[in-house]
Amino acid sequence: MGNRCRLRTAICHGNSRRCGYPGLRAHNPPTFPITQRSRRTYICGVKQPPHCQMTTHKQDAGAQATQMNMLMDIKRGRLSHLSITRCVFNQLLIKSGRALKKMSNTAVGVIPSHVNPDLQEERDRASFNVTELTNIIDGGAEKTLLRKRLEKLIFSDPDFQKFPDIQTFGTNSEFYSATVLKSTKLFKLRRELKWTDEEFDIALRLGGQGHALGLQHGMFIPGLERLATEEQKAKWLTLAKQYKIIGTYAQTEMGHGTYLKGLETTATYDPKTQEFILNTPKISSIKWWPGSLGKSTNHAIVLATLVIKGKKYGMHPFFVQIRSMTDHTPMTGIKVGEIGARMGRMTSDNGYLILNNIRIPRENMLMKNAQVSPDGSFTAKAPNQANYATMVMVRVGLSYYSYQLLSRGVTIGVRYSAVRRQSKLDPKEREPKILEYQTQQYKLFPGLALAYAIFFSSRSLRMKYMEAYQEIKNGNLQKLPELHCESAGMKAFCTDNMLRELEIIRQSCGGHGYLNASGIAMLVTIAAPMVTVEGETTVMYLQVARYLVKRFANASTGQQLDGCTAYLSMDHAAYMCPLMSEDDCRNMSRLCDIYSYRVYMTVSRVAKQLQTDIMNGMPQHFAFNKNLVNLVRAAKAHCYYSVVKDFSKAIQSMQASPQTIKALKTLCCFFAIHGITEESGDFLETESIGLEQLQWIKRLQGTLLAEIRSDAVALVDAFDHHDISLSSAIGSYDGNAYERLFDSAQKDPMNKEEVHPSYFQYLRPFIQEMNKAKL
Numbered sequence: 163m164g165n166r167c168r169l170r171t172a173i174c175h176g177n178s179r180r181c182g183y184p185g186l187r188a189h190n191p192p193t194f195p196i197t198q199r200s201r202r203t204y205i206c207g208v209k210q211p212p213h214c215q216m217t218t219h220k221q222d223a224g225a226q227a228t229q230m231n232m233l234m235d236i237k238r239g240r241l242s243h244l245s246i247t248r249c250v251f252n253q254l255l256i257k258s259g260r261a262l263k264k265m266s267n268t269a270v271g272v273i274p275s276h277v278n279p280d281l282q283e284e285r286d287r288a289s290f291n292v293t294e295l296t297n298i299i300d301g302g303a304e305k306t307l308l309r310k311r312l313e314k315l316i317f318s319d320p321d322f323q324k325f326p327d328i329q330t331f332g333t334n335s336e337f338y339s340a341t342v343l344k345s346t347k348l349f350k351l352r353r354e355l356k357w358t359d360e361e362f363d364i365a366l367r368l369g370g371q372g373h374a375l376g377l378q379h380g381m382f383i384p385g386l387e388r389l390a391t392e393e394q395k396a397k398w399l400t401l402a403k404q405y406k407i408i409g410t411y412a413q414t415e416m417g418h419g420t421y422l423k424g425l426e427t428t429a430t431y432d433p434k435t436q437e438f439i440l441n442t443p444k445i446s447s448i449k450w451w452p453g454s455l456g457k458s459t460n461h462a463i464v465l466a467t468l469v470i471k472g473k474k475y476g477m478h479p480f481f482v483q484i485r486s487m488t489d490h491t492p493m494t495g496i497k498v499g500e501i502g503a504r505m506g507r508m509t510s511d512n513g514y515l516i517l518n519n520i521r522i523p524r525e526n527m528l529m530k531n532a533q534v535s536p537d538g539s540f541t542a543k544a545p546n547q548a549n550y551a552t553m554v555m556v557r558v559g560l561s562y563y564s565y566q567l568l569s570r571g572v573t574i575g576v577r578y579s580a581v582r583r584q585s586k587l588d589p590k591e592r593e594p595k596i597l598e599y600q601t602q603q604y605k606l607f608p609g610l611a612l613a614y615a616i617f618f619s620s621r622s623l624r625m626k627y628m629e630a631y632q633e634i635k636n637g638n639l640q641k642l643p644e645l646h647c648e649s650a651g652m653k654a655f656c657t658d659n660m661l662r663e664l665e666i667i668r669q670s671c672g673g674h675g676y677l678n679a680s681g682i683a684m685l686v687t688i689a690a691p692m693v694t695v696e697g698e699t700t701v702m703y704l705q706v707a708r709y710l711v712k713r714f715a716n717a718s719t720g721q722q723l724d725g726c727t728a729y730l731s732m733d734h735a736a737y738m739c740p741l742m743s744e745d746d747c748r749n750m751s752r753l754c755d756i757y758s759y760r761v762y763m764t765v766s767r768v769a770k771q772l773q774t775d776i777m778n779g780m781p782q783h784f785a786f787n788k789n790l791v792n793l794v795r796a797a798k799a800h801c802y803y804s805v806v807k808d809f810s811k812a813i814q815s816m817q818a819s820p821q822t823i824k825a826l827k828t829l830c831c832f833f834a835i836h837g838i839t840e841e842s843g844d845f846l847e848t849e850s851i852g853l854e855q856l857q858w859i860k861r862l863q864g865t866l867l868a869e870i871r872s873d874a875v876a877l878v879d880a881f882d883h884h885d886i887s888l889s890s891a892i893g894s895y896d897g898n899a900y901e902r903l904f905d906s907a908q909k910d911p912m913n914k915e916e917v918h919p920s921y922f923q924y925l926r927p928f929i930q931e932m933n934k935a936k937l
């Protein structure tokens with residue numbers, strides 16, 4: 163018998179004669195068949211194999227004492243993950259029912275009712291009033307109360323309580339069902355309780371990850387509001403708002419998502435019958451991706467190229483019934499279904515749609531921006547880009563959604579880092595919280611600062627959007643180009659950086675960050691498509707760059723610019739880096755000047771290069787393509803500057819206690835200087851700063867990490883995410899990460915049966931075969 167086998171015999175079987183361990187078969191044949199289902203002992207609700215049921219009385223008492231000590235350590239939050247694993251292992255030695263009962267009730271699988279002292283310690287040291295900051299984020303103390311009232315109402319529903327487990331362990335189909343249930347429940351509550359739009363928005367956000375019918379409020383209703391005539395709204399918008407019809411926004415095709423002029427779905431007008439005939443004539447024209455289309459919706463706004471008498475009139479929206487209102491089967495001529503499993507959980511049933519000579523009445527073209535008369539004459543009432551209005555709205559929404567996802571992620575990362583202890587800093591001291599390591603702070607705090615930056619900046623964008631939308635609704639399109647630039651830029655900046663930071667935070671959680679139960683892994687997969695949907699990041703940055711180059715050209719002719727590009731018409735000739743000492747690096751106004759100069763230089767250089775290339779005879783499209791990377795660089799610089807400016811302005815105008823302002827100022831300064839260190843090459847190359855200033859900035863970065871560290875838990879607590887919204891075993895408010903991890907593992911369906919069917923099907927025959935084999 164090899165050493166390993168001997169050890170196993172000693173550990174698992176003590177002086178037992180009945181060894182069922184197959185590895186010992188040659189020397190100690192089992193005295194019961196391998197399939198025998200003998201009496202089982204339960205530890206923490208987990209069935210234990212029969213061979214672990216034998217220990218001597220002596221072992222029993224010793225193990226009991228050890229476990230009681232461990233138990234006290236767990237309670238005090240002193241046990242490492244490894245020790246708990248050992249503790250679980252120790253339990254396997256115990257046979258005594260009494261000892262087992264004690265263990266199962268106290269040590270493992272039971273989540274303590276108190277907050278982990280390591281987390282409490284962090285809360286006790288906060289320099290500011292967390293509730294005050296929560297109120298600021300919610301928009302006032304009364305709004306916090308409103309949110310909490312809705313949380314209480316929604317999360318007391320057992321179906322919502324089950325949601326995190328389904329999210330962690332369910333199949334895609336189960337998860338989809340759960341999200342349909344969640345959406346329909348919220349829709350019903352909205353009607354029954356006559357929620358205002360604001361209340362409903364809060365309710366939707368609480369359930370954050372996954373709304374099967376999200377597109378109803380995300381794009382279908384907004385699409386009808388923006389693209390339909392008053393008459394059409396009276397007919398369909400009311401039905402949609404009452405949930406009598408469920409819809410989606412079907413624009414993207416297999417072959418084209420970005421290039422809308424390339425859409426191949428056609429809506430051909432037939433003046434004889436006064437109908438449009440909709441077709442997806444080629445494989446590349448199949449509608450592909452629309453959310454809620456796969457299984458949920460019965461109607462869709464279908465975007466198609468309008469064709470009248472053989473002439474194409476660009477992309478226009480059409481109202482199409484796709485499934486029967488009685489049995490939900492596809493309408494004649496329609497083929498519709500799910501596009502297949504995706505990365506992570508299926509938060510929505512994304513679908514495909516094939517239209518084969520579908521006839522719809524002329525009145526089903528959504529005609530707010532363009533009309534087709536019965537005889538087939540076409541009248542445009544607004545530029546074709548007016549049909550992009552729904553996308554602009556969603557881009558604004560996704561900027562804010564980035565805050566929601568990132569603030570959840572960083573809550574998990576920071577809380578976990580405050581309860582996780584690993585390695586040694588001072589060899590004489592206890593293992594420190596991993597939050598003490600400067601490198602850990604460097605992984606977490608850029609995400610923390612970004613979450614706040616995105617919050618304030620997306621709030622400012624939303625206000626600008628509301629203002630501009632009112633004007634656009636009244637036919638004044640003057641603000642549209644700037645709104646397009648800002649919404650495209652913010653959508654790209656927020657989703658792109660949010661995803662990057664979430665992945666860094668996930669890695670900062672070590673191995674547990676890879677578990678679905680951590681909540682952070684799931685957030686990364688939910689965040690991943692956000693950089694693609696509603697305008698892919700690069701494509702959106704290029705729209706910003708296009709606007710910047712145009713505005714730069716205007717400024718070059720002496721035009722005084724306003725709005726988000728005002729800095730392009732300022733006189734930068736006498737620029738000198740405004741940082742004269744290390745202390746200046748905390749001055750937000752000076753940091754903003756540095757950012758503004760960096761963008762100005764980046765935009766002017768690429769604009770001048772474009773001009774040179776074109777003047778040298780290069781075709782315009784070629785010159786653009788040759789400079790795309792620098793155009794994106796200019797757009798990113800513009801967006802970073804805008805966000806730094808918005809964050810700083812929001813703090814300046816904030817009514818709050820000096821302590822809260824101080825904590826936010828530190829974070830804002832960190833956000834600004836982190837951006838400089840990350841892109842120091844650009845800042846140096848444009849001479850926005852010099853080498854000495856960069857050294858000051860880097861030194862300050864270290865100082866700020868330490869300053870933020872002491873308030874880190876308070877800063878994430880201020881987001882005030884409910885544990886059910888977080889769905890995280892390691893980031894819950896009480897910080898009982900290990901107990902929750904273990905508890906979560908017990909719920910895994912794989913643990914429902916002691917022996918998995920695959921054992922009988924494959925493993926047992928294999929082992930038996932191996933045991934019979936000669937060699």
Ligand SMILES: CCCCCCCCCCCCCCCCCCCCCC(=O)SCCNC(=O)CCNC(=O)[C@H](O)C(C)(C)COP(=O)(O)OP(=O)(O)OC[C@H]1O[C@@H](n2cnc3c(N)ncnc32)[C@H](O)[C@@H]1OP(=O)(O)O
Nearest residue numbers: 366367379380413419420421422547550559646695696697
């Ligand atoms: C839902 C959440 C909301 C919250 C709800 C409730 C909240 C509760 C929270 C609960 C959880 C929710 C989570 C969300 C889940 C995710 C859902 C994801 C759904 C995703 C749905 C989709 O994914 S849906 C498809 C999106 N699909 C695109 O996004 C196509 C991109 N592609 C283009 O957008 C154009 O194709 C592109 C490139 C611009 C070129 O446009 P183009 O073809 O016209 O060509 P050009 O570039 O030549 O532009 C010509 C001129 O138009 C100007 N211009 C261009 N766009 C303009 C515009 N929008 N407005 C004004 N002007 C515009 C431009 O600036 C030029 O102006 P100029 O000539 O003066 O320079």
Ligand SMILES: Cc1cc2nc3c(=O)[nH]c(=O)nc-3n(C[C@H](O)[C@H](O)[C@H](O)COP(=O)(O)OP(=O)(O)OC[C@H]3O[C@@H](n4cnc5c(N)ncnc54)[C@H](O)[C@@H]3O)c2cc1C
Nearest residue numbers: 411412413414418419420451452453691694695696697700
């Ligand atoms: C989860 C999810 C949900 C979605 N929901 C919907 C929905 O409800 N309704 C709907 O209609 N659509 C939906 N979509 C589709 C989505 O809007 C598109 O996928 C998105 O607009 C990107 O388009 P694309 O897939 O064609 O990417 P592509 O344009 O093919 O992008 C591929 C690459 O090409 C590059 N590229 C493309 N064009 C240019 C250019 N001009 N210059 C430089 N680089 C370029 C991009 O930068 C990218 O790197 C959804 C997609 C996802 C993933």
